[in-house]
Amino acid sequence: MLRFFFIFLAIQAALFTAELTRPVQQAIVIPFTESIASLSAWLVKLFDDGVIAYSNIIRDQQSGFAVAIEAGCNGVEATIVLVAAMLAMPAPWKLKLVGIGAGFVAIQAMNLLRIISLFYLGQWNKTAFDWAHLYIWQALIMLDVLIVFLIWLRFLPARQQPAHVS
DSSP: OHHHHHHHHHHHHHHHHHHHSHHHIIIIIHHHHHHHHHHHHHHHHTTOTTEEEETTEEEETTTOOEEEOOTTSSSHHHHHHHHHHHHHSOOOHHHHHHHHHHHHHHHHHHHHHHHHHHHHHHHHOHHHHHHIIIIIHHHHHHHHHHHHHHHHHHTSOOOOOOOOOO
């Protein structure tokens, strides 16, 4: 358990440090965040034509209300936590890669639901938006990470325990 914990912390530290560097921000995080905004707007447009996305912003043209998807709201940090947990586990690489891929999709699906719900909640009530944004959705995204990790653990092969000689 301690081995897992220390490897988990080391991987998280490395990935969070890498994520904060300018090259990674410019090449990966910012374009990814902008694509999340575009995808969110595209999904909303299926039901509401008055929505536009530009850069990391989703705006309702009629009311002028907009949300900006910033660091911490793009699902990258939640994905880093999941990736660190899966890489720290002693498991076959194939299962790690499948788990990371499925986990990424699960986190981003939940994050799209989060962004769209906050977009509409913010148009309705600023206080409710702030509360849901800071407390409810933060917890739900991390709960999603935990559930994905726990489900993934169920697919790992049983570890052989060494035989004890009496």
